[in-house]
Amino acid sequence: MTLKKPIEKLVLREVDRHMATSAQCSCQRCREDAAALALRDLPNRYASTQRGEVMINVELQSLQVQLDVHRAVAAACAVVAERPRHEPEDLAST
16 A cells, blocks of 8 residues: 545545635636645654554544634635736636
8 A cells, every 4th residue: 555645535526616616716726726725734644564654634624623624625715716826818728
């Protein structure tokens, strides 16, 4: 088994949910930038075994972790919406 960071999936789902309910750009670059910013503010938890991954996934279901992820994603999406790393005309070609 390779190293896994289960919180990445949770953050990407939350980024997608947040962007779908807001008027901000949801292109792949903005999505990845928001996820990277949010992950920077969350504790790192890696698993190298299937058992470790299961334990981390159980931990990720706690209300406090869910709130922390929501807060980090909301803040990251606000930063990306304010300062996207692309020009509007760049999106026309994608």
